Amino acid sequence: MFGELRDSDDAFEENDEFSFNLELLKSVDDLNVKKIVEIIESLQIKTEYLINVNKITETELNNEYNL
Numbered sequence: 001m002f003g004e005l006r007d008s009d010d011a012f013e014e015n016d017e018f019s020f021n022l023e024l025l026k027s028v029d030d031l032n033v034k035k036i037v038e039i040i041e042s043l044q045i046k047t048e049y050l051i052n053v054n055k056i057t058e059t060e061l062n063n064e065y066n067l
Helices: 003-011 022-026 031-053 058-064
Strands: none
16 A cells, blocks of 8 residues: 555455545545545535435435345
8 A cells, every 4th residue: 555554554465355434534634535535525415415305215215225
């Protein structure tokens, strides 16, 4: 890995998976990560808006994606 996460490189082997949460990504100073966080937050706002405007219920969301 490169950048701020390069120190974590030895902690993982090839094909290992790690789930990042938004709060962790917000703490990273890398410009590319900051842009991704901006995009994610923008998408969250737009998604919430569309859900509210179209009065989509939690049940409908869960059924659509088989959660």
